[in-house]
Amino acid sequence: MKKILSLVLVSALGGVMTLGAYKLFLEDEQKVLVTQNETPTFLPTSNISSLYNVEEKANFVAAAENTVNAVVHVKNVAVSSGQMSIQDLFFGTTPSPQYRMGSGSGVIVDPSGYIITNNHVIKNSQELSVTLNNNKIYEAEIIGTDPETDIAILKIDADEDLPFVTFGDSDQAKIGEWVLAVGNPFNLTSTVTAGIISAKSRDLTGGQSFIQTDAAVNPGNSGGALVNTNGDLVGINTAISSQTGSYVGYSFAVPSNIARKIYNDILEYGDIQNGVLGVSILNKNSEEAAELGVNEIEGVYVSEVTEKSGAEKAGIKKGDIIKQLDHIEISKFEDLKGYLKTKRPNDVVNVKVLRDDELLTIPVSISNTDIFSVEFMKMEFRDLSNLIKEKYDIPYGVFVSKTKNKWLYSNLGITEGYIITDINDKQINSIQDISELKEKYGDDYLDDLKSLAYINKRGEKKEVIFK
Template sequence: MKKIVSLVLISALGGVLTLGAYKLFLEKENTVVVESSQTTPAFFPTSNINTLFNTTEAPDFVKAAENTVNAVVHVKNVAVSSGQMSLQDYFFGTTPSPQYRLGTGSGVIINADGYIITNNHVIKNAQKLSVTLNNNKTYEAELIGADDKTDIALLKIEADDDLPFVTFGDSDNAKIGEWVLAVGNPFNLTSTVTAGIISAKSRDISGKPGQTQSFIQTDAAVNPGNSGGALVNTNGELIGINTAITSQTGSYIGYSFAVPSNIARKVVEDIMEYGNVQNGVLGIRGGTFTSEFAEKENIDYSEGVFVDEVIKNSGAEKAGIKPKDIIKRLDNIEISKFEDLSGYIKTKRPNDVVHVEVERNGTRKTLKVKLSSTDAFTVNFIKMELQDLTDSFKEEYDIEYGVMVKETNNKWLYSNLGITEGYIITGINDTKIESIEDITKLKDEYGDDILDNIKKLEYINRRLERKEVIFR
């Protein structure tokens, strides 16, 4: 047995020695070659900043919310409308019972004396107004004034003690990407605070020429009942009045819009001082400068507002602004689109001076424009607002004289003759109408009886067709 084991061990040892000798002295060395690529990797700008935010650096909304919720109120309005006639009312000649409708919204206390800013649509047609504070105290409210164009209204309540209020911030200094809070009473849920960022500025959602809006757009959640509430920055300063939402359901799905605080403050100051809103007018017609428009005009593309026409007798005309100028800046505000211009002008009054930087033929110059009042170059006549034709308009359309309908609330003329914005009145009672001065003379001559004394009207429609109507 021992001989067998020894034989096995000797055989194994011999195999190991033979294999080792072969590897060491007889086997050829195989060299492995690795080819390296000489292509340079693409370069992408990369930030070395740690993207994990420290929780101590996250925005703190607590102080801003605490300072705002007590100054945001719940506004309730009661509107009364006549009820529909029933069959019983027709038979017995009775009057239907009035119907009461309750509307709700929000408002912001803007000083300790109880002045409250809200939206015009929150209090429109109200027969009775009440305001409930965050401490559940309720007061009757008085409507001081309202402006339909900016959708701003001013209320007043009488309280025994000074009231908490929110101070105005400068909405011109608000930045896209800045954190904001929306505070209001959605769905009758009082003192609700939501957070978001400013998504855009100078946003127009009207889609109507001549009625340009200039909203602050935010993604803070705003729902029915938030209207008239506060949009504040992280310092608790009022930078907007929440006004509208864009939604297919009527509730929040994405973006909300606020009237900038600089516009809202100017409106309420005008209401308190003058009883109405004092609108300053630059005196130009134009639009946002686009590359397509630049190609049509054969000029280099540039951001700004392209001046299409300069209104006769306006501050812009007197200052030397000309058609085809490109407005680049108003005072210290960069002008990229028409909404920037209209939003800034809405913070100004007639006779305010604005420094207008224009680009003309590749060079820039700054002109001092004294803003006009609309009364300087428009006149109200039979529920229409009329203005003079510019020289460039007359030349382009070969029209010698007339005044243009800027706005109209005359439903009879529209329904029966189609007269609306853009029509041109050329004659009344066989008198040639060359300017708004001729309209003013007619008003002075006939006074309140002007409608009864119009026997003949001559006008040009939008298709440049001349029309003549005789009233019998």
């Protein structure tokens, strides 16, 4: 056993001596390079802008300082009749009126005290006050409203010129551009939030064109300013898309060009000067669009040209594809609708159309809507388009485009989209016939109404005789 241990020890000692001799005399000298601990250079996304000129950084300070002093807090006291109680029924008394306080924002756009806000902010108001950023309070007067665009104009009388925001060109606002939303959400005065323009020409109501932004907008912001980094007004904050009633990432503003047009119309004319191009546009999602192969076109397809319109007089034809209005690219109906909202009757618009693979620029004079419609019996009537005549297989009648006639609605269900074909056994061929009835009997015609024939939205023809 001792001999075995001795052999193991001798073998181990011999190995160590051999290895040491090799390392000392035979192995080449190895150079060891000691480097400094170099930290990699990172460029966090928040610092990328440092590669550029400092002046190119987005800076909201000046725009915010200028805007907060021109954005006001609008308070609205609305009075409504109270609900009838058992005591009221028993004693024959009138319910006590109920007072409801609402609030929103507004934007001073003229140093003399003219303010743009939303119509829904001041709707049904009995008392209206405006609080400036310096806490001064003024009574406000409603100068005019346009429920269709949800714009209202107020006026306050101050002893001095007021700070105001200048109008920017919302047509030139770009997707991805920084914007500030300034208003009074939840009665928190002079609140500024920032975001970018997420989209343009958003249609939420079937007839409106909004700027979409991700700047935080909440109840109370309505009527406030959406400004660019220069402090120019590019929109009036109006709505949010939310299931909770509060901001969840999307907010919408009326473009400043539309708001400015409404503002100028009310101040110059006392009402809104609406105009139309005089064309009907084919819905890209329709079966007809798929059949024609135009459901994926860049532009809008003219399916019909209205008689006597500026479009017809200028030479616009069915089948033309509208690509551009003036300098504005048109890719969908909302683009066209939004731009025309900024125009008045008799304004000339250069319409670029694609016809037979050729681009043409055609100047078109905007037509007044009065030549296409007439109001009678608290309803607005228009002539039937060829599409509607073909759809219902009828050569005459007038189209109900709007109605406030509650009696006809509650008794016959007549609403927008119905067609009136006969009144008192007289065939109605066009709105000219309606105009003659209005001139002869006046607008209050219900007392003289003996019979009425109409077609409902399902295409059913009906006639009612009033005794």
